[in-house]
Amino acid sequence: MELSLGDIVQMRKKHPCGSDRWTITRVGADIKIRCEKCAHVVMMDRPDFEKRVKKILVHTEGAANGEADE
Secondary structure (H helix, E strand, O other), rough: OOOOOOOOEEOOOOOOOOOEEEEEOOOOOOOEEEEEEOOOOEEHHHHHHHHHHHEHHHHHHOOOOOOOOO
């Protein structure tokens, strides 16, 4: 699964606040995501994240590739 910082994903289960949209804030062996509605932060390992994610809603190009705007 291709993931980048700033991607917005939809998870299979809703957060208790009612939102199912999360922003990816860390990518690696572990994935850190932040709830779009209440800003709660959750960190999980990559296999668990890939099992729980439903789809990528917004994919940001270049953030993970090290491209900078000059």
